[in-house]
Amino acid sequence: MGTYLEDLNAPQLEAVTHGDGPLLVLAGAGSGKTRALTHRIAYLIKERGVPPWHILAITFTNKAAGEMRERVAALVPELSGDIWVATFHSTCARILRREASLAGRRPDFAIFDTADQRAVVRRILSVLRWEQKKFPPAAFLAAISTAKNEMLGAEEFAARSGGQRGDFWAQRTARVFRAYEEELERNNALDFDDLLVRTVNLFESHPDVLARYQDRFRYILVDEYQDTNHAQYRLVRALAAGHRNLCVVGDDDQSIYAFRGADPRNILEFERDYPEAVVVKLEQNYRSTTTVLEAANSLVRHNDRRKHKHLWTENGIGEPIGFYQAESQKDEAAFVCRTLAALMRETGELLRRAAVLYRTNAQSRPLEEVLNAAGIPYQLVGGVRFYERKEIKDVIAYLRLVANPADTISLERVINVPRRGVGPVTWERVLKASAEEGVPVAEMLCRAGALSGVAGKTRDELVRLGELLAELRQELKHLRPQDFVRAVCQRAGYTEALRAERTGEAEDRLENLDELHRLAAEYHRATGEAGLAGFLEQVALMGDIDEYDEGKDRLTLMTVHSAKGLEFDTVFLVGLDEGVFPHVRSLGEAGALEEERRLCYVAITRARRRLLLSCVGRRMTYDGQPELMAPSRFLRELPPGLLRVIARPADWLGGGGDPARPVTVAAGAGGGWGAGVGLKPAFTHRSAGAAQPGAVPKPGGPSKLDAAPKPIAAWALRVAGDGDTYSEGERVRHPKFGEGTIVRILGTGQDAELTVAFPGLGLKRLLAGYARLEKVSADGGDG
DNA sequence: GTTGATAATCTTTTT
C-alpha cells in the first residue's frame, strides 16, 4: 500500500491509484496529476497483475506521451509488453489503418495538416470563382472543423443550414464543406478531425470492431480531460463502455483549447454517464511557492465561470514576483538575459530549469536575437517548426506522393520544385486530364506526353518525375524510410538545385535535409518499419521533433499553450500587454477573455520558485509606427503585495544593493500606469529567502539561494562583466563570424548596439554587452 | 506560358 506514493505523501492520491471503476480526478495545477496517473498504471501492473497491453493511456501531446512512457518504465523496470500511450490523434490513426487493412481497404491514407486543408479550400474557392478576400479560407475551415467536432457530416450540415433559410454564410459553408469532403476523398486523405470522427463512426456503427478494442483496452486513462472535444468524448465513452475502468484527470481552470473545440460539457457529462463515478479532488499543490500560487489564485478568481477550487501548498513563501516594465521588446529580452545572468551568478541556476513563455509565436523573434547576441543557448519549442520549413515540406510532399499518388496537394507543391517549367496553366491541364481519366495525378505525369499543349522540356521533365515516383512506389515494401528520403532528394534533382544556389541559406536547407534523413533512420530503428506510412503519420501528427535534450543546458522558449503540463524553476512571462495577453481577438467576448485568463493562470503555475513578469508598453506595427499599449489587465488582478518592481535588471537579487530594499523607481513610469495599477513597493520578502521552512520543495537538495556558488558559465560572466568600450572603425573578432569592422555604434557602454561588417557575411547588429567580441589589436590578442 | 519583381495585406493558441 502506498508504495508508489512516498514522494507525494498524499493519502487522497491513493484514491486515484487504487480506485476502481469510473474515476473523475479534478486536479489543480501542480497537484501531481500526471504523476498520479503514472502511479496508477504502475499499481495496476505490479499489484493488480494487469497485463500492460490492457492499458490505454491518452495524453494531449506526443511529448507528454513520451514522458509518461518513461516514467512508467522507471516505476516498473520489469515491464514486459507495451502500454499504449499516445495522443488521441495517433491512437485513431493507428486504429484506422489497422481496421482498413483488416477490411481489405487501402490503409495508406494521407493525413492533411492545416496548410494542406487551406490549400484544398483555396482550390475550391478558385473553382467556384469566389474571391479569397471576401471568403477567407480560414473562416470556412473553422466552421467545418466545428461541425466535424460535433460529429456533423457535410450533408447533415447542409440540411441543418438549409433549414435556416436565407443564411448566406451557412449555405456557402455547406457548399465548401461538401466540396472539401469530396476533395479529401479524391486525395485519399483525412484531416485531423477526420481521424477522430472516422474512428468514432467506425465504433458506433460496427459493434464487433468496438468489442475487440473494448476487450483489449480494459483500463483507460485520459490526461488533460478538460481539453477534449466532443468527438474525443464520444470515443472515450465508446471504448470505456465495456469495462468502465476509466480514469480521467482534468482541471477546468486550465482549459485553454476552446478554440479547437474543447468542451467543458465533457466533465459534466462524465458524471452523468457514470453515476457511480468516484470524484477525487486534488487541491494541494506540490510545485510552487505560496507566492506563485497566491498570484495564480488571485488571477483566476476573476473568472466567473468556474468550479470553486482553492489551491494551497505547504511550500514556503519563496521569492516575490518580479515585474519589469520594458521600453521595447529588445529591452525586455535584455532584461531576461541579464536577470538570468544574475541568477546564475547568485544561485547557480541552470538554464534548462528556466523558461521564457509568451502568448504568440511571433514574440520569440526579438528574444532570439538578443539571446543569440548574448550567446545564451536556448531551445525554441514550436514556432517555425522543423516540419514546416520549406525544404522539409517539399521533400515530405515527394514522399507523400510516393505513398499516395492521388495526393494532388503535395504534387501541386512540388511539381515545379525544382523548376520544371510548369506554371498554373500546365498544372490545370494535368489536373483536368487526371480527373477525366480517373487516374491519380502522380500517375498521370507518366502520360504527360499525351497532354495537349504540354511539350518539349516540360513534357520530358514531367514524365521523368512520374516515372521516378512510380519506381519508388514499387519499392514501398522493401526500402527503409531514410532510403526514400535520400532517393527523392537526389533523383528529383532537389539537392542538386540547392547546391547550385551556393548561398548560406541553401547550406542550411541541405543540413535540414540531412536532419530529415537522420530522423527517418531513427524512426526506422525504433519501429523496424519499411515503407513510408508510419513515418509520414508521425511527421503529420508530431508538432515538433523531439529535440528533448535534457543533457544540454539550454533556456526554453515557447508559447504558454506549449508549456502546459511542464514546470520550471524560473519562469519569465513576457509581453503582458493589453492586446497581446490578453490577445486583441479575445477582448470582445467574455468567454474568450476568461480563456485568456486561464491561459495566464497556466503560465503562472508553471513556475516552481521564481516568476518574472514583464510588459513592453509599445509595439511596432508593420509599417514601423510604434503603437502604445496599456499593461495587461491581468497584472492588475495579481495581489500588489506579491510583486516587486524591478527598475533595472541588475536589481533583481540585490545586484550589489541590499536585497531586502524594495525598488520603487519604475512604479510610476510609463503612461499613466503606476497609479492606476496600484503597484506599491510593499514587498517585504527577503529575496535571499534564508531558511524559510519548506520554501524549497526540492528533496534532499540544499536550499537554492544560500547554496554555495557554483561554477559560472562563461556567458554569465560576460553579461555581468564590465566589458570594453568600442569605437567606430575598430577591428573586432566574433567567435562565429570572424573578424570584422565596427561601422556604427548606437547607445553607450554595455547597452550599445554595434553594427559590424564581416567580410563575406555582411552587416551584423550586435549588443556590446553580450556579443563575444574581442578586439583585434597589434598583438593579435587571442586571449 | 512562365518567371521575376513589386505591391498589398494581416498577424493566436495546436493535434
Next chain:
DNA sequence: GATTATCAAC
C-alpha cells in the same frame, strides 16, 4: 517581417 496578389518582361 513574411507571405501572397498583381503586373510586366522573357
